[in-house]
Amino acid sequence: MHDGRGAVRRRAGARLWLSAGWLTLAGGAALLAPWIAPHDPLAQDLFAGRMPPFWVAGADPAYPLGTDSLGRDVLSRILHGGRIAFLVALIAGLATAVLGATLGLLAGFFRGWVDVAISRLIDIWMAFPPVLFSILLIAVIGPGLWSIIIAIIVIDWTRFARVVRAEAMGQGAMDYVASARVAGRGRISTLVVEILPNVLPTIVVLLTLEMGIAVIVEAILSFVNLSISTDSPTWGGMIAEGRTSVHQAWWVLVLPLIALFLTVLAFSQLGEGLKDRFDPVLR
Amino acid sequence: MSFLRIENLSVAIRGGGPLLRRVSLEVAAGEVMALVGESGAGKSMIGKAVLGILPRAAQITEGRIWLDGEDLLALSATARRQRIGAKAALIPQDPLTALNPVRRIAPQITDRLVDILGWDRAKAEARARDLLGEVQIADPDRVMRSYPHELSGGMRQRILIASAFAAEPRLIVADEPTTALDVTVQKQILRLIRDMQARHGTALLFVTHDLGVVSKICQRLTVLYGGLVLEQTDVRAFFKAPGHPYSAALLAATPRHDDPEASLNPVPEAVIAAAQAEVAAFDRSAPHG
Amino acid sequence: MDDIYDVQGLRLSLADMARKPLFGPAPRLEILKGPTFRIRRGEVVGIVGGSGSGKSTLGRALVRLLEPSAGTIRFEGADITHLDDAALRPLRRRMQMIFQDPMSSLNPRHRVGQIIAAPLVLHGDDDPRRRALEALDQVGLPRGFATRYPHELSGGQRQRVGIARAIALRPDFILADEIVSGLDVSSQAQVLAVLRALVRDLGLTLAFISHDLSVIRRLCDRVIVLHQGVIVEDGPCAQVFAAPSAAYTRELLDAIPDPDPDQPWF
Numbered sequence: 001m002h003d004g005r006g007a008v009r010r011r012a013g014a015r016l017w018l019s020a021g022w023l024t025l026a027g028g029a030a031l032l033a034p035w036i037a038p039h040d041p042l043a044q045d046l047f048a049g050r051m052p053p054f055w056v057a058g059a060d061p062a063y064p065l066g067t068d069s070l071g072r073d074v075l076s077r078i079l080h081g082g083r084i085a086f087l088v089a090l091i092a093g094l095a096t097a098v099l100g101a102t103l104g105l106l107a108g109f110f111r112g113w114v115d116v117a118i119s120r121l122i123d124i125w126m127a128f129p130p131v132l133f134s135i136l137l138i139a140v141i142g143p144g145l146w147s148i149i150i151a152i153i154v155i156d157w158t159r160f161a162r163v164v165r166a167e168a169m170g171q172g173a174m175d176y177v178a179s180a181r182v183a184g185r186g187r188i189s190t191l192v193v194e195i196l197p198n199v200l201p202t203i204v205v206l207l208t209l210e211m212g213i214a215v216i217v218e219a220i221l222s223f224v225n226l227s228i229s230t231d232s233p234t235w236g237g238m239i240a241e242g243r244t245s246v247h248q249a250w251w252v253l254v255l256p257l258i259a260l261f262l263t264v265l266a267f268s269q270l271g272e273g274l275k276d277r278f279d280p281v282l283r
Numbered sequence: 284m285s286f287l288r289i290e291n292l293s294v295a296i297r298g299g300g301p302l303l304r305r306v307s308l309e310v311a312a313g314e315v316m317a318l319v320g321e322s323g324a325g326k327s328m329i330g331k332a333v334l335g336i337l338p339r340a341a342q343i344t345e346g347r348i349w350l351d352g353e354d355l356l357a358l359s360a361t362a363r364r365q366r367i368g369a370k371a372a373l374i375p376q377d378p379l380t381a382l383n384p385v386r387r388i389a390p391q392i393t394d395r396l397v398d399i400l401g402w403d404r405a406k407a408e409a410r411a412r413d414l415l416g417e418v419q420i421a422d423p424d425r426v427m428r429s430y431p432h433e434l435s436g437g438m439r440q441r442i443l444i445a446s447a448f449a450a451e452p453r454l455i456v457a458d459e460p461t462t463a464l465d466v467t468v469q470k471q472i473l474r475l476i477r478d479m480q481a482r483h484g485t486a487l488l489f490v491t492h493d494l495g496v497v498s499k500i501c502q503r504l505t506v507l508y509g510g511l512v513l514e515q516t517d518v519r520a521f522f523k524a525p526g527h528p529y530s531a532a533l534l535a536a537t538p539r540h541d542d543p544e545a546s547l548n549p550v551p552e553a554v555i556a557a558a559q560a561e562v563a564a565f566d567r568s569a570p571h572g
Numbered sequence: 573m574d575d576i577y578d579v580q581g582l583r584l585s586l587a588d589m590a591r592k593p594l595f596g597p598a599p600r601l602e603i604l605k606g607p608t609f610r611i612r613r614g615e616v617v618g619i620v621g622g623s624g625s626g627k628s629t630l631g632r633a634l635v636r637l638l639e640p641s642a643g644t645i646r647f648e649g650a651d652i653t654h655l656d657d658a659a660l661r662p663l664r665r666r667m668q669m670i671f672q673d674p675m676s677s678l679n680p681r682h683r684v685g686q687i688i689a690a691p692l693v694l695h696g697d698d699d700p701r702r703r704a705l706e707a708l709d710q711v712g713l714p715r716g717f718a719t720r721y722p723h724e725l726s727g728g729q730r731q732r733v734g735i736a737r738a739i740a741l742r743p744d745f746i747l748a749d750e751i752v753s754g755l756d757v758s759s760q761a762q763v764l765a766v767l768r769a770l771v772r773d774l775g776l777t778l779a780f781i782s783h784d785l786s787v788i789r790r791l792c793d794r795v796i797v798l799h800q801g802v803i804v805e806d807g808p809c810a811q812v813f814a815a816p817s818a819a820y821t822r823e824l825l826d827a828i829p830d831p832d833p834d835q836p837w838f
Contacts, residue, residue, distance in 0.1 A: 175677035178637055179737070183691035184664030187657070193690075197681040321756045322727065432590070436623070465622040465783055466827040473829075474838045492756035495829035499837045518833050536761035538786035539830040540813065547790045549762040 016273030019266040026263055030082030037076035038062070041233045045071035050249040068238075068252040069245050077233040078259050084145065084234050085263065088218040092152035093211035099153060100160025101203045107161070108168025109191050119165070122158045130155045134217075138226050148221055152214050160206055164199055171198045201278040208271030212264040219260055235260045284352055285309035286486045287333065287454050292346035294328050294337065294510075302328050302341060303510040304565055312453060315480060315487040317497040317504035317518075319533070325510035326490045330456035333488070335367050351453065368399045372452040374476070376459045378439035382431040389427035392446045400450055414445040418475055437468035441475065448479055454486045461496070473500055494537040498522055506530045509562040529558045575646075576745050576777050577611040577634065582643035584626075584633055603629045605801040606643065611745070611779060616771055618788030618809070619781045620824065621798035627781045628672075630798065631749045634779065635669050636660055648744065665695045668738040672750040674730035678722040684708075685718030688737045695741060707736035710773075711766050728759030732766055739770060748780045752787060764791060785821075786828045789813055797821045 029036065049071040054064045065075040107118035134151040141147050171177065172195065180190045215235075222236025235256040242253030287310040294303040303325045310316045318326040331337045333348055335355075348355045351370055355363050375381040382391055392414070393407035402410075408427070415423035418441040431439060440460065447455055457476060461469040477500045480487045489501055497504055497518065504521060506514040506529070514527040525531040532550040539546040585600040592598035603626045611617055621627040632638045634645065636652055645653045647663065655663075668691075671677035678687055688707050692700035705715050711732040722730055731751055738746050748767070752760040768791060770776055782788050788795055788809070795812050797805040797820060804818040816822045829837055 175671040175673060176679040178632075179669070179671060179677050180690070181637060181657070182635055182664060182667070182669045183737075183741075184661045184694050185690070186661075194679055198679070321758045466785075467622055467823055470827045470829070470838070477838070492758075493829070494757070494831040498831045498833040499829045522831060522833050533758060534831060536758045537831045538757070538760075538784060538790070538828065539832075540786045540789055540825060540828045541830050541832070541835070543786070543789050546786060547761045547764050549765045550758045 013273075015269050016277060019269035019273060022262055022266040023270060026082055026259070026266075027086050029079055030086050033076075033079035033083050037073070037079045038064070039073035039076045041072060041076040041080040042231060043072065047071065050245070050252075052249075053251050053255070056251075065255055066249070066251045068241065069249065072233075074238075074252060074255055077238055078235070078256055081233045081235040081238060081256060082259065082263075084232065085215045085218060085260070088145070088148055088152070089211035089214045089267070092149045092156075092214040092217075093207055095149070095153045096156045096210050096214075097160055097203060097207040100157035101164045101199075101206075103157070104161040104164030105168050105191060105195065105199065108165040109172050109195060110187070111169075111172075115165070118161065122161050125158050134221070135226065138221070143221075143226050148218050151221075152217055156210060156213065159210070160203070163206060164203060167199045167202050168195055171195050201275045204278065205271040205275045208267045208274070212267035215260065215264055215267070284349075285311045286351055287488070288347075288349040289329070289333070290347045290349070292329070292332060292348065293344045294325070294332055294341050295344045296340055297342055299340075301344075301510055301566075303332070304562070305346065305569070306505075306507075306510070306512055308505050308512070308515060310454070310486045310488055312486050313481070313484040314503065315477075315489055315501040317501040318488060318490045318507065319492065319494060319497060319504055320507035321492060321533075323509075324507040326492075326507050327458055328510070330373070330458055330488055330490055333367075333454075334371060334373055334456055335363060336373075365399070368395070369450065370452055371454040371456065372447040372450065374440075374443055374447045374455060374457040374460045377463050378436050378443055379463065381443055382439055384431050386430075387427070388429055388431070388434075388442055392427075392442065392449055395446070395450050410449060411445070414449055415442070417448075417479065418442070418445045420445075436464055437472065440464060440468075440472050444472070444475060444479060448483060448485070451483065452485065454488065455480070456488045456490070458490045459492070462491075469496075476500065494522075494534055495539065506533065508558045511562050511565055513558065513561070528554050574613045575610045576613050576615075576648060577609075578644075578646040579610070579634070580608050580644045580646075581606045582608070582630070582633060582640050582645065584629055584638060584640045586629075603801055604633070604640070607796075607798065607801070607803045608643075609796060609803065609806060611777065613744070613777055614775050615794060616776070616778045616780065616792045618785075618792035618795040619779060619798060620783065620785055620788055620795060622783060622824075624800065625798045626801040627783075627798050628749055631669075631747050631779065631781050635667050635747050637669075665691070665741045666744040668741060668743040668746050670731075670734045670738045670746065670748040670751050673754060674727065674734050675722070677734060678730060680722055682721075683718065684720050684722065684725070684733050687722070687733060688718075688740050691737065691741050697741075703740055704736075707740040710739060710770065711736045726759065727755050728762050731755065731759070731763050735763070735766060735770070739774065739776070742774075745777045745779070748778060750781055750783070753783065760787070767791060784828070785813075785824050797824070 048060065048067050049069050051060050051063045051067040052058055053066040054061065059066065063073050067073055103118050107115040134155055137151045137154065138147045177190060177194055180194050218234065219236030219239065222234040223240045238256040239253055246253050289306060289308050291305040291307055292303055293301060293305055295301045306329060308316065318329055320326045328341065332343060343356065350366060353366060355366065358366065389408060389411060392411040393404065396402045396407035396410060397404060411427060412423045415426055420426050420441055426434065460476065461472050464472060473496060491497060501518050503517055505512055506527065508529055514530050516526055525534055532554045535545060535548045536550055537546060582604050583602065583606055584604040585602045587598040588601035589598050607630060619627050619630065629638065633640050636655065640653055644651055647667065652660065652663065685704055688704040689700040692703050697703055705718060708715050708717060713729060713732055725733065734751065752763050755763060764787065771778060780788060780792055792809055794807065795809050796803055797818060799820045805812060805816065805821045812821060816825060
């Protein structure tokens with residue numbers, strides 16, 4: 001086909017491979033953190049405090065990314081922090097997607113009272129300020145990994161539900177749905193076989209965005225000390241601690257920030273790349 | 284010299300295959316030239332190239348376009364846009380999407396007069412009212428205050444015609460202006476376009492796939508296949524005896540009710556193969572890729 | 573019993589959302605005002621009218637995508653006017669529809685083979701794959717098209733896929749709703765040729781909705797002219813074209829531009 005799809009595809013390809021590459025690398029490293037991290041992330045060595053990373057003069061090769069004020073190895077802490085970030089992204093992202101998309105599909109396809117009920121619920125839900133809501137939630141159920149995950153699901157399912165509802169409604173008006181009815185296909189089967197494949201790319205894009213958001217939310221809650229206990233390293237916690245010594249040891253703040261930034265960016269780019277790959281028109 | 288003269292115009296997808304293959308044609312003032320072919324023949328591309336509204340993925344690779352004696356492609360982008368805006372206009376295909384749904388009709392007609400010709404708003408509105416009368420809209424004042432969704436498809440196409448003629452352009456490109464309309468409305472709209480064109484002495488480039496329509500309002504026609512001109516001739520001569528086997532087959536595919544057996548016959552595969560071979564032969568002989 | 577359809581005094585109104593007041597229900601707009609007609613087995617009936625004539629609404633009521641508000645529709649003797657989806661399901665294999673816009677009626681994420689085979693699978697056909705490939709043969713498309721996606725096909729080819737899907741079940745009745753109006757003249761002629769051959773070879777009973785009388789004349793035995801929800805003329809094509817009795821039919825005939833510059837038209 002001589003019509004410029006090639007260029008779109010190449011661009012999408014590079015984006016897809018770069019982001020997937022970073023996520024595989026970072027995710028894999030996080031997964032293997034207990035075995036590949038050079039040090040115990042919690043081990044303090046007050047004599048080796050604020051060691052700079054390897055490319056700065058005065059670095060110690062035992063600490064490739066330097067140490068923080070308490071002499072804890074930054075690389076090991078980033079790796080272990082990544083475990084938590086990826087865990088939250090995966091579980092919270094998927095659960096939010098499944099809950100929100102299911103409600104959105106039902107509302108958009110069945111219309112009528114189903115739609116009225118779900119749409120009202122979404123409206124009411126969205127009227128709560130999300131940050132206050134999550135802080136309140138954690139105050140009630142107590143801080144911890146699961147509290148963060150539940151907070152993300154409870155707050156963000158509406159994002160999926162709204163978008164997927166609109167999309168399902170648009171697809172439901174297409175003649176291929178009427179055609180499935182003429183063929184004698186049942187309602188639920190039509191929803192799963194005909195509509196879902198057309199809405200799936202949207203869900204996947206939202207899912208990857210949501211994973212990025214989950215990483216950020218986890219970091220923010222760690223930053224304000226509402227996440228898991230301070231003995232497990234988290235990116236948000238590292239950034240919060242690094243803030244106090246930014247003039248003496250900038251790397252303690254900057255390096256986890258870069259890990260956070262690249263991961264969130266990679267999630268959103270992965271979504272865009274997958275969307276192009278999913279589209280049979282561009283494929 | 285003809286008002287519009289196109290010389291060896293080639294258009295191609297950026298980094299892809301050709302859409303137009305050295306198309307040449309002329310349209311004189313007051314003349315109606317039909318561009319005929321099936322989808323993908325490149326007939327719309329010619330009008331778009333003239334008006335400078337080619338899709339981003341397409342570009343002119345060769346040739347010249349002379350409008351009123353001026354080589355458009357030699358001008359700067361700004362000068363070209365200004366010349367085209369002052370001398371040419373478009374009647375689009377789909378009246379449902381060609382009008383902005385959230386604006387009233389009046390400004391959508393007068394904007395061009397005010398912005399490009401520098402008229403004051405009152406004068407432009409008076410002109411718009413006259414034009415709506417000219418396209419046989421019974422109460423122009425009400426229509427000028429309306430929003431597009433309050434009007435029927437035929438009504439909207441009348442407004443687009445009025446709007447195309449508003450700045451007294453000397454060339455109009457009509458891109459399948461009636462395919463979205465009912466047959467009875469199509470007839471009214473075609474009559475209107477023909478009358479307006481004759482009265483204003485406009486050169487008209489009429490893009491269509493329907494030879495029936497061509498026979499009613501055009502004087503000359505260009506038959507295209509795969510971006511290549513197969514035949515360019517006078518309408519009367521054409522309908523007596525088409526000069527190319529593909530044109531003859533296209534004529535036999537055209538619906539007609541006076542002779543049903545001679546209508547709606549599919550173009551034979553052999554004729555399509557021959558036309559494709561002609562395009563391939565052109566590509567072999569042409570110096571570009 | 574050779575009537576496939578027996579339609580009596582059909583009425584259908586839809587909510588007119590354009591005139592819906594801010595509060596309260598939208599007013600009803602009456603689209604069909606009591607058409608009455610029969611379709612015999614093996615007959616090819618054209619239903620013609622302008623936009624707003626109600627022809628597409630009538631078609632969708634026949635295959636019960638819409639529920640009439642009054643009147644009756646009998647399909648092969650059974651009253652289907654108010655049957656619900658579940659009760660209609662077994663009847664679906666006997667009535668099929670081809671849609672106007674093949675881009676919207678073919679699921680963009682399914683391959684052509686899957687699209688044609690889906691109704692066969694739903695109705696428990698023994699070998700949907702074989703039957704789907706046969707249907708491709710019957711509409712003159714190469715079997716290799718089964719693995720393509722709709723967007724890889726031209727408009728005329730897509731519409732032939734729509735036809736293949738409809739005939740694959742060997743239904744008793746097919747409704748074709750403006751299936752050539754979005755196509756250019758050459759694809760239009762080709763799709764009609766395919767349909768003509770199928771009518772001849774399979775003895776299809778077909779209702780063919782169009783706004784273009786010249787197309788109907790080439791394909792149909794009989795024509796029903798619909799104007800503002802009312803049948804204004806119903807008769808054999810030869811008779812209606814030779815001597816139309818309704819002024820509206822005359823108007824539709826006069827609107828066809830025959831490709832002949834010497835014939836006065838305007």
